[in-house]
Amino acid sequence: MIELQGLTKRYGDTRVVDDISLTVEQGEFCVLIGPSGCGKSTTLKMINRLIAHSEGRILVGGEDVTTLPPELLRRRIGYAIQSTGLFPHWRVAENIATVPRLLKWSTSRINARVDELLALFQLDADDLRDKYPHQLSGGQAQRVGVARALAADPDVLLMDEPFGAVDPLTRDALQVELARVHRQTGKTIVFVTHDMDEALRLASRVALLNGGRLVQYDRPAELLVDPANDFVRDFIGRADLGLKLLSRRRVEQYYQPAQGTRDATITQAATTHARPTWQVDADNRPLALIGGRLEEPATVRTDVNGEWTATPDMSMKEALSRMVWFRVTALPVLDDQGRLLGEVTMAGVMGHRP
Amino acid sequence: MTPRTMPRLAPRSVLLIVLGVLLVALVVGMEQLAPLFRAWFPDQNPAMYERESFLNLTLAHVALVLVSSLISVGVGVGAGLFVTRPAGREFAPLVSTLAAIGQTFPPAAVLAIVVPLAGFGFVPTLVALILYGLLPVVQNTVAGLGTVPPQTLEAARGNGMSAWQILWHIELPLAMRVIVAGVRVSVIINIGTATIGSTVGATTLGTPIIAGLVGNNLPYVIQGALLVGLLAIVTDLAFERLERRFSFGASGATP
Numbered sequence: 001m002i003e004l005q006g007l008t009k010r011y012g013d014t015r016v017v018d019d020i021s022l023t024v025e026q027g028e029f030c031v032l033i034g035p036s037g038c039g040k041s042t043t044l045k046m047i048n049r050l051i052a053h054s055e056g057r058i059l060v061g062g063e064d065v066t067t068l069p070p071e072l073l074r075r076r077i078g079y080a081i082q083s084t085g086l087f088p089h090w091r092v093a094e095n096i097a098t099v100p101r102l103l104k105w106s107t108s109r110i111n112a113r114v115d116e117l118l119a120l121f122q123l124d125a126d127d128l129r130d131k132y133p134h135q136l137s138g139g140q141a142q143r144v145g146v147a148r149a150l151a152a153d154p155d156v157l158l159m160d161e162p163f164g165a166v167d168p169l170t171r172d173a174l175q176v177e178l179a180r181v182h183r184q185t186g187k188t189i190v191f192v193t194h195d196m197d198e199a200l201r202l203a204s205r206v207a208l209l210n211g212g213r214l215v216q217y218d219r220p221a222e223l224l225v226d227p228a229n230d231f232v233r234d235f236i237g238r239a240d241l242g243l244k245l246l247s248r249r250r251v252e253q254y255y256q257p258a259q260g261t262r263d264a265t266i267t268q269a270a271t272t273h274a275r276p277t278w279q280v281d282a283d284n285r286p287l288a289l290i291g292g293r294l295e296e297p298a299t300v301r302t303d304v305n306g307e308w309t310a311t312p313d314m315s316m317k318e319a320l321s322r323m324v325w326f327r328v329t330a331l332p333v334l335d336d337q338g339r340l341l342g343e344v345t346m347a348g349v350m351g352h353r354p
Numbered sequence: 355m356t357p358r359t360m361p362r363l364a365p366r367s368v369l370l371i372v373l374g375v376l377l378v379a380l381v382v383g384m385e386q387l388a389p390l391f392r393a394w395f396p397d398q399n400p401a402m403y404e405r406e407s408f409l410n411l412t413l414a415h416v417a418l419v420l421v422s423s424l425i426s427v428g429v430g431v432g433a434g435l436f437v438t439r440p441a442g443r444e445f446a447p448l449v450s451t452l453a454a455i456g457q458t459f460p461p462a463a464v465l466a467i468v469v470p471l472a473g474f475g476f477v478p479t480l481v482a483l484i485l486y487g488l489l490p491v492v493q494n495t496v497a498g499l500g501t502v503p504p505q506t507l508e509a510a511r512g513n514g515m516s517a518w519q520i521l522w523h524i525e526l527p528l529a530m531r532v533i534v535a536g537v538r539v540s541v542i543i544n545i546g547t548a549t550i551g552s553t554v555g556a557t558t559l560g561t562p563i564i565a566g567l568v569g570n571n572l573p574y575v576i577q578g579a580l581l582v583g584l585l586a587i588v589t590d591l592a593f594e595r596l597e598r599r600f601s602f603g604a605s606g607a608t609p
Contacts, residue, residue: 073514081508083505085510
């Protein structure tokens with residue numbers, strides 16, 4: 001748990017961080033966001049005392065951070081930054097082992113931990129352990145950077161725009177992975193970004209800062225449906241509020257029971273159904289959609305392929321995108337065995353209250 | 355062993371080995387070339403410097419360069435480290451000015467000033483060489499530490515390294531290639547400059563050169579200059595190899 005109480009940073013007469021108070025609960029994923037110069041990075045760096053605060057208190061796990069020598073404090077708090085800051089003259093394994101080595105862990109314990117972390121980030125240990133940072137792809141380097149921050153198993157992880165320097169595809173994959181790692185490890189994370197989509201995607205709570213002040217601190221959904229003022233509304237982006245909201249929602253919140261049948265001759269009978277019908281095999285795997293295409297008669301049969309299906313943990317934004325792209329009004333929702341759980345429909349997206 | 359499995363030597367390594375062997379051979383066997391010099395300079399007698407063995411001259415020369423370089427490196431790296439720490443930052447302009455003065459002063463002038471104070475021989479030469487070799491070391495230490503990316507330093511701090519640990523484990527290894535390049539320049543300059551120490555009575559490979567110039571004996575000059583030149587080239591090639599050891603990936607590979 002992290003508590004900021006009246007946190008202020010002054011440079012001369014300028015208050016770059018002005019009286020910020022907020023609490024990040026255990027296991028929470030808190031994203032600090034705001035325009036450039038809003039004080040978000042400064043706030044983050046005051047938590048591990050890379051920057052000294054001028055006023056107020058910072059408690060990590062109930063302890064005032066000023067009671068510990070800064071080096072010891074930082075070894076207990078994971079820290080990952082943009083372009084990773086990996087040490088170029090150390091191999092991947094040595095980089096990950098930075099804090100454990102400072103803490104004088106035994107070699108066998110360090111090796112085991114390095115392997116564990118490489119596995120957590122789905123990195124091939126045999127291939128990467130002995131590589132130098134310049135031999136890694138951008139995505140691999142970022143994963144190693146986050147793995148290094150987690151090495152000594154800190155309760156708290158601070159991340160300063162860690163994915164700011166990678167291409168959009170890699171960034172996407174890294175976000176998915178960080179969300180998974182957060183679920184798996186239950187760490188308390190404070191994450192700085194200026195990208196609202198990234199914030200909405202990852203955060204369990206968003207702290208929106210402007211001019212050194214905390215404007216709103218809320219769950220992402222509340223930020224979207226109940227913005228505190230015009231600044232928040234503008235910062236989120238008025239134009240695609242609806243899509244942003246959908247990006248926060250998962251298919252599992254939307255899907256409804258589907259009509260499945262094993263009847264292979266369903267094509268003729270389909271017209272009698274008001275809703276589209278799924279033809280399934282003996283294991284309840286969908287084979288085809290009968291009806292469910294806007295511009296064609298309700299009898300048309302569309303074979304299901306892997307691309308226009310949905311899973312319960314997919315975002316509704318992606319599900320909607322697939323419906324639009326493949327021009328169907330319904331997607332089959334599949335479990336991990338590929339069996340039909342239900343369907344999401346265009347009407348279902350509209351029918352759901354924001 | 356078939357040639358295919360032999361480790362391939364880079365052309366530079368071959369050059370280093372060949373010239374190194376040639377240097378050693380000339381140092382111990384220069385006297386064997388007496389007939390050659392006599393044939394080349396039939397009017398010159400003697401045509402071979404024999405007042406002192408070339409081995410002794412070379413060892414004295416190397417000792418002078420080694421001692422002066424060790425002191426230059428110690429003082430230079432120390433000063434470079436000091437002015438890049440928070441406590442010494444305000445001394446940076448002063449130190450670089452002092453080091454620059456040391457280099458702009460001609461070594462001959464330094465000798466002229468030091469001889470009345472310290473007498474003739476080894477010591478004044480040593481002082482001149484130390485002053486002369488300081489600037490490249492200081493400059494490259496400061497420049498080398500400046501090449502360490504700020505994110506790397508922030509990551510080191512953020513991961514809980516102390517100032518000493520950052521210096522020792524991060525800054526120095528990453529700056530080492532540039533620092534070694536400065537030491538290389540300093541040592542090479544001093545190998546050449548040490549020869550003028552012979553004008554104030556230091557024993558160096560400059561001794562036969564000075565004797566040759568004074569006595570109008572060209573073979574003496576050639577014999578001394580040949581060894582000094584070879585020594586400088588071999589040392590330079592050896593430093594080049596050492597520098598390459600400290601390249602780390604993309605950031606360090608560019609010269």
